[in-house]
Amino acid sequence: MQRWNGWGDNSIIYPLPARAAGFLEEFVGPGTRPADASLASVLSAVPPGRLPYHALVSLDAEDRLRHARGQSLPDWIALRSGRIATFPDGVAYPLSNQDVRELMDFAGQVGARIIPYGGGTSVVGHINPQMDQPTLTIDLSRLNRLLQYDSTSQLATFGAGVAGPDLEALLRAQGVTLGHFPQSFEYSTLGGWIATRSSGQQSLGYGRIEALFAGGVVESPAGTMTLPPFPASAAGPDLRELFLGSEGRMGILTEATVRTTPLAEREEFHAIFLPDWERAVAAARAVIQARLPLSMLRLSTPVETETMLALAGHERLIAALERLLSVRRIGKEKCMLLMGFTGNSNVVKISRQQAVAISGRFGGVHIGRRFGDQWHKGRFRTPYLRNTLWQRGYAVDTLETATAWTAVPDMVTGIENALHAALEETGERVHVFTHLSHLYPTGSSIYVTYLFRLSPDPDENLERWRCLKAAASEAIVVRGGTISHQHGVGKDHAPYLAAEKGALGMRTIRELYHQFDPAGILNPGTLLPAEGHRASEAG
Numbered sequence: 449m450q451r452w453n454g455w456g457d458n459s460i461i462y463p464l465p466a467r468a469a470g471f472l473e474e475f476v477g478p479g480t481r482p483a484d485a486s487l488a489s490v491l492s493a494v495p496p497g498r499l500p501y502h503a504l505v506s507l508d509a510e511d512r513l514r515h516a517r518g519q520s521l522p523d524w525i526a527l528r529s530g531r532i533a534t535f536p537d538g539v540a541y542p543l544s545n546q547d548v549r550e551l552m553d554f555a556g557q558v559g560a561r562i563i564p565y566g567g568g569t570s571v572v573g574h575i576n577p578q579m580d581q582p583t584l585t586i587d588l589s590r591l592n593r594l595l596q597y598d599s600t601s602q603l604a605t606f607g608a609g610v611a612g613p614d615l616e617a618l619l620r621a622q623g624v625t626l627g628h629f630p631q632s633f634e635y636s637t638l639g640g641w642i643a644t645r646s647s648g649q650q651s652l653g654y655g656r657i658e659a660l661f662a663g664g665v666v667e668s669p670a671g672t673m674t675l676p677p678f679p680a681s682a683a684g685p686d687l688r689e690l691f692l693g694s695e696g697r698m699g700i701l702t703e704a705t706v707r708t709t710p711l712a713e714r715e716e717f718h719a720i721f722l723p724d725w726e727r728a729v730a731a732a733r734a735v736i737q738a739r740l741p742l743s744m745l746r747l748s749t750p751v752e753t754e755t756m757l758a759l760a761g762h763e764r765l766i767a768a769l770e771r772l773l774s775v776r777r778i779g780k781e782k783c784m785l786l787m788g789f790t791g792n793s794n795v796v797k798i799s800r801q802q803a804v805a806i807s808g809r810f811g812g813v814h815i816g817r818r819f820g821d822q823w824h825k826g827r828f829r830t831p832y833l834r835n836t837l838w839q840r841g842y843a844v845d846t847l848e849t850a851t852a853w854t855a856v857p858d859m860v861t862g863i864e865n866a867l868h869a870a871l872e873e874t875g876e877r878v879h880v881f882t883h884l885s886h887l888y889p890t891g892s893s894i895y896v897t898y899l900f901r902l903s904p905d906p907d908e909n910l911e912r913w914r915c916l917k918a919a920a921s922e923a924i925v926v927r928g929g930t931i932s933h934q935h936g937v938g939k940d941h942a943p944y945l946a947a948e949k950g951a952l953g954m955r956t957i958r959e960l961y962h963q964f965d966p967a968g969i970l971n972p973g974t975l976l977p978a979e980g981h982r983a984s985e986a987g
């Protein structure tokens with residue numbers, strides 16, 4: 449069963465290797481596990497729902513608790529401590545477009561707000577209800593069927609609530625894949641990916657979700673909009689672009705048609721170690737700018753490389769690796785570059801040879817498939833480590849941005865310095881590590897993980913997170929980076945959106961969504977700051 453106050457299935461535990469525990473203590477000090485509220489005590493505190501009876505709406509306390517928060521660190525602090533300020537007043541699980549329309553009419557009639565809900569894996573507060581008005585959460589998980597597969601055109605149409613593993617299993621039976629693998633794959637849904645402009649770990653090869661989303665059906669309070677799956681069109685603006693990244697503000701995507709790819713004949717993940725960060729960035733940029741058909745590139749800073757090796761355990765293997773690298777004069781500043789090759793055997797072989805040769809020009813040492821394959825095998829298990837770390841008294845959070853290559857080094861340093869300094873006054877240390885997670889010929893996304901000790905006091909933990917998040921977000925905005933490359937805006941990033949969209953851009957987005965949702969009942973507070981908090985949009 450899925451954990452109600454953490455990540456993933458209850459039966460899966462990610463043990464922390466002894467070396468990793470010592471490593472974390474050295475960086476931030478020993479952790480102390482805070483007391484968790486029990487499920488029973490939290491359920492007994494769920495207030496009565498404020499919605500009248502409707503046959504499609506559950507008022508059950510556990511349903512409402514399980515849809516109250518997502519997976520951000522503030523969400524975890526609320527769930528673990530039992531201090532959850534807001535709950536949806538009801539949860540509905542529609543089985544058809546007709547059900548969705550009926551629920552929208554019902555919400556309109558009773559003055560309720562609607563939160564479209566996919567897998568609830570948001571890490572920026574997308575699906576958290578606000579206090580002021582009754583809220584109906586519409587969970588789309590039962591709209592999960594493969595409705596049509598057009599093998600000639602390689603187009604698949606799904607109910608938009610289908611989760612990653614079901615979607616891939618249904619496609620694999622047809623000999624194809626979507627190739628969209630965010631780390632939240634186990635629970636996140638097709639509709640959620642599209643509504644947040646998600647990026648999968650192999651988006652370099654398969655494309656981000658905007659390249660995979662071909663069309664669909666959107667139900668909004670103002671009516672139904674059908675988006676035909678043209679391969680391309682010059683007929684004015686592309687209405688799919690309006691829906692991508694709309695975060696539940698514009699309507700509910702009930703059906704989505706996606707572009708699939710035949711299953712690859714071969715797939716390999718390789719690791720290359722580079723002597724230092726400067727040469728590593730130059731090598732990664734040279735590989736991506738050679739426009740080779742890779743499916744993944746991921747470059748870790750020296751601190752992240754050291755952290756990943758410590759967390760992996762396998763002490764003898766890592767000692768052997770370090771001996772091998774030292775012979776090639778690669779020491780403590782080493783950076784790990786993971787590369788994915790997916791396609792037919794010839795494409796895999798030639799692109800691997802070329803990518804290895806390019807990195808070699810920057811002092812890169814190719815060490816084969818072992819570390820790459822291990823990363824691939826464990827890539828959806830890593831989020832389970834958050835549960836283990838929490839139990840040992842450590843909080844972990846991530847944030848991300850993207851910027852042009854010229855700005856990448858300063859952006860990495862700026863964010864890391866901001867995070868290191870943010871808790872100085874409290875005397876707490878922060879362990880910060882970074883990788884370039886999605887690379888483009890013109891620039892890169894930057895993905896930062898930060899870890900700090902939990903206090904027994906949830907308010908203190910929330911305050912620590914606020915200081916860290918604000919410091920990093922300001923460091924991003926000041927340097928002209930986007931406030932999100934893949935996690936989206938939600939509520940946590942909403943105050944920073946105007947910095948990149950500008951006043952006219954913000955007004956355009958607001959007016960556009962007003963066409964679809966004139967009464968403003970869809971997911972208020974998400975993406976666009978709530979009315980009354982719009983100072984940043986003036987001008």
Ligand SMILES: Cc1cc2nc3c(=O)[nH]c(=O)nc-3n(C[C@H](O)[C@H](O)[C@H](O)COP(=O)(O)OP(=O)(O)OC[C@H]3O[C@@H](n4cnc5c(N)ncnc54)[C@H](O)[C@@H]3O)c2cc1C
Pocket residue numbers: 455518519563564565566567568569570571574575588608609629630631632635636637638639640641642643644645646647648649694695696697699700701702831934935936971974
């Ligand atoms: C451990 C972990 C790893 C992650 N890794 C990645 C990653 O690698 N790449 C990445 O891009 N993100 C990642 N995320 C973030 C998150 O998984 C993505 O934002 C994902 O796209 C959300 O999908 P979901 O189905 O869970 O949507 P939810 O969290 O349920 O909703 C997100 C937003 O989409 C809206 N929405 C959902 N479904 C619909 C619909 N059918 N119609 C209209 N609006 C809808 C909601 O209203 C909400 O605003 C990660 C999160 C976690 C917890």
